[in-house]
Amino acid sequence: VETYRVRVTRKHPLxxxxxxxxxxxxxxxxxxxxxxxxxxxxxxxxDYTLINAPDEDQLVICAIQVPQGNFSPGLMQxxxxxxYEISKPFGYFTxxxxxxxxxxxxxxxxxAPFVAFVRAGVRDFILLQGARSDEHLYYxxxxxxxxxxxVPCLTRTAEDLQxxxxxxxxxxxxxxxxxxxxxxxxFYLCGSGAMVDAATRIIDRRxxxxxxxxxxxx
Amino acid sequence: MKIYTRTGDQxxxxxxxxxxxxxxxxxxxxxxxVDELNSMIGALVAALxxxxxxxxxxxxxxxxxLFRVGAVLATTPAAARAKQITPIVPAxxxxxxxxxxxxxxxxxxxxxxxxxxxxxxAALAHVARTICRRSERGVVDxxxxxxxxxxxxxxxxxxxxxxxxxxxxxxxxxxRHCNAVAGMADVMWQG
Numbered sequence: 493v494e495t496y497r498v499r500v501t502r503k504h505p506l507x508x509x510x511x512x513x514x515x516x517x518x519x520x521x522x523x524x525x526x527x528x529x530x531x532x533x534x535x536x537x538x539d540y541t542l543i544n545a546p547d548e549d550q551l552v553i554c555a556i557q558v559p560q561g562n563f564s565p566g567l568m569q570x571x572x573x574x575x576y577e578i579s580k581p582f583g584y585f586t587x588x589x590x591x592x593x594x595x596x597x598x599x600x601x602x603x604a605p606f607v608a609f610v611r612a613g614v615r616d617f618i619l620l621q622g623a624r625s626d627e628h629l630y631y632x633x634x635x636x637x638x639x640x641x642x643v644p645c646l647t648r649t650a651e652d653l654q655x656x657x658x659x660x661x662x663x664x665x666x667x668x669x670x671x672x673x674x675x676x677x678x679f680y681l682c683g684s685g686a687m688v689d690a691a692t693r694i695i696d697r698r699x700x701x702x703x704x705x706x707x708x709x710x
Numbered sequence: 711m712k713i714y715t716r717t718g719d720q721x722x723x724x725x726x727x728x729x730x731x732x733x734x735x736x737x738x739x740x741x742x743x744v745d746e747l748n749s750m751i752g753a754l755v756a757a758l759x760x761x762x763x764x765x766x767x768x769x770x771x772x773x774x775x776l777f778r779v780g781a782v783l784a785t786t787p788a789a790a791r792a793k794q795i796t797p798i799v800p801a802x803x804x805x806x807x808x809x810x811x812x813x814x815x816x817x818x819x820x821x822x823x824x825x826x827x828x829x830x831x832a833a834l835a836h837v838a839r840t841i842c843r844r845s846e847r848g849v850v851d852x853x854x855x856x857x858x859x860x861x862x863x864x865x866x867x868x869x870x871x872x873x874x875x876x877x878x879x880x881x882x883x884x885x886r887h888c889n890a891v892a893g894m895a896d897v898m899w900q901g
Binding site for chain 2: 584586588589590678692693695696702703704705706
């Protein structure tokens with residue numbers, strides 16, 4: 493089987509322009525946490541990371557609406573029952589067991605693979621989650637509960653500090669540069685290409701001997 | 711998605727297994743050579759004369775195999791991520807030997823050295839063959855330099871090396887096949 497035809501089974505808004513979308517799971521669908529699927533739709537191909545646990549009975553993605561996008565507006569407005577063609581799961585951005593502390597850096601919907609990791613049972617990690625404001629810290633409570641250290645990094649002043657108890661004012665790369673203790677880590681970077689580039693340069697400079705696994709999506 | 715990143719601007723790059731290494735690291739050199747080899751085979755495929763459909767299919771299969779060779783070279787076997795790759799195995803080498811036998815079956819016996827060249831596709835096959843030989847040397851360097859990461863599963867590098875050795879033989883035969891199909895005689899060395 494190269495592709496599957498699956499129905500939209502659930503839609504759940506997370507924030508303005510951001511939505512969790514559930515899809516029915518084909519019976520022979522085998523996946524690892526952190527893998528993606530590719531939507532094939534009217535000649536377009538779009539990749540989304542699955543955020544469900546590997547053994548869950550549905551597939552779940554976190555979609556952000558790209559203004560004037562060719563695919564995401566239609567996906568997010570599609571009624572329940574709409575059929576999409578998706579690929580088998582693919583990709584190598586999966587969690588690797590290690591004696592070193594894992595440090596996850598996520599911006600925007602780059603949190604998606606880390607949500608999948610947590611739902612697959614990964615614990616005891618450091619997570620730096622970057623967003624403009626606290627309403628875009630998707631899944632923060634679930635992630636904070638699983639992390640050894642959870643650091644929301646906001647580029648705007650937090651509007652509702654009750655949501656997230658302690659924040660770093662600045663980018664995830666700012667925290668990496670100034671706050672994270674120097675040591676050897678396993679870094680997992682997911683978000684914009686600019687963040688992955690900047691973080692990698694800081695890691696090369698401050699965290700020699702660390703491993704770097706990166707996934708950038710724009 | 712932007713094709714360029716700036717993470718390599720300081721002369722470093724990432725292995726598949728996550729290590730940040732200098733771009734002249736033996737693993738980077740070795741899989742860089744394999745990347746170059748794969749690209750040259752792509753040029754060869756683009757230049758194939760008519761009547762070489764079987765060779766085209768074989769070369770495209772080999773291009774896929776070379777991605778796997780590259781993944782082996784870019785991954786320290788002891789790394790956690792090593793389990794995610796599919797190394798070259800003896801069955802891949804046997805398949806390649808089958809390709810050589812198929813192409814060679816219609817060629818005349820060779821009793822002299824020949825000059826690399828002839829049809830453009832044959833010339834490209836010879837260039838690919840020489841890059842393949844350099845790729846072999848890179849793997850041998852990696853094995854000899856005592857790279858501690860090379861000790862995790864020696865069979866991976868050993869099988870990749872055998873595959874590359876066989877591939878250079880295949881490319882020699884493929885060059886002669888291209889000339890034969892195009893109606894061009896091999897040029898004997900008169901030395």
